[in-house]
Amino acid sequence: MITVNNLVKKFDGRTVLSGINLEVKTGETMVIMGGSGCGKSTLLRHLVGYYRPDQGEILFDGKDIAKMTEAQLDAVRKKFGILFQSGALLNSLSVGENVALPLREHSDLNDEIIKIIVKIKLELVGLTGFENLMPSQISGGMKKRVGLARAIALDPQIVFYDEPGAGLDPITTAVIDRLIVDLSKKLGITSIVVTHEMKSAFRIADRMAMLYEGKVIAVGTPDEIRDSSNPLVQQFITGSADGPVPLRRSSEEYIKSLTGV
């Protein structure tokens, strides 16, 4: 469904993505994992057409997103649902209006039908009856669930999740994980999940890809990843402080910066 070929992106001369190759098949849940700053979120923003790559192509159903005009891109985006890290609900609108927003903007449905659809979507994420609350009145986990209801409001073919478990307690994370699995099984939605939380990654993934320094260093099923011989992958999934992944991010030599020579 989505094929990424040799994707390169630089910001101010710093290479963030250096030749990403990735394929996501229809109906599967692909987890993209990696440490902070490895380019996960940047990759996600390319997939949804928010950033334009410096090189390479991103094929969605065979068409290159990177070369589309804004109008063409908007047509494709209507098939996408995106759950942002913070939920990204509009704070000036109620929960119900937030979920209704894509419907009001992109369909000719009348008010009554929209209300019913909103109720259905909120029930899917377990939040029936919360329509009239404002986003500031609900918790972080609930905001994410509302964000998810909004993401699936237009019955997308593919849903992107940016760090669905970030900042949530373990139970809420598990609830969200189950929602992700349910949605992809029940509705046949393709899911792309960006996360660094290994527990939920193994819980939801059909296949996983590990990103390191702007490159995909491993792709496979959860079992294949678990049995990977790559020390970088092993250090990441076991979460140990010692290993080949360097802690330091400084580009200058330490001694040089201390002594100034």
Add this chain to the structure above:
Amino acid sequence: MKHLFGFIGRRTIMFFRHLTSIACITGEAFYWIVVGPFRKKPVKRFHLVSQMVEAGVNSLMIVMVISFFVGLTMAMLLAYQLRKFGSESLIADFTAIAFTRELGPLMTAIIVAGRVGASFTAELGTMRVSEEIMALETMAINPVRFLISPRLLAMIIMVPCLVIFSDAVGMLGGFVIGKMNLGVEASYYIQKSLMALQLKDIVTGLVKSFFFAIIIAVVGCYYGFIVEGGAEGVGRFTTISVVNSLISVVAADCFFTAVFYMV
């Protein structure tokens, strides 16, 4: 020296870059206001009304209070000067013309720039920082159409209305001084104001206020859209936005006064 020229050069380039972006956004916002209804994407009435209440109705009190005081001050200043010529009765004429042509639109614009322009930047800036604007874009909802067009339209409708109130209350301030200072009959003062005023004076002021409304709305929204750097950035860009909006309004006022003076 090289640094100085470099600095000036970079600033100039930045200035023109901002200017072109603002022009583009203005064009796009107007495009959606005018063409939107034909493409089944009109400015939503709910959004428009809430912005009109926020920008217009909620600004009414402060506009009236300030205009009243400026009217009083203006009339006292006039009385003091005109006494030398024994023509204090001209207070009515002067206040009426000064307010409709100049002070009404300018005072209103300054108040609205500080009150509403700042809140546009802060609100949209917060939305940008919290990924809300990105969310809109990825939902294929054009943020200019969704966020700027209603605000622009609300301002274009409400600022001229505020100016009319400002004119009236400013003249009332003049009337209070005229009545106390000169002891003239109310009917005489009003008669004299009406005689002095021409339709042209009022229209001039309203035309100005129309352009002030565009400047304040677009500058406020534009700086909100380019906020970066979290909460601190929102504060910094709000300050920049209000300063630039005030400078633009006063400069535009000078320009329009010159144009209307010549024609």
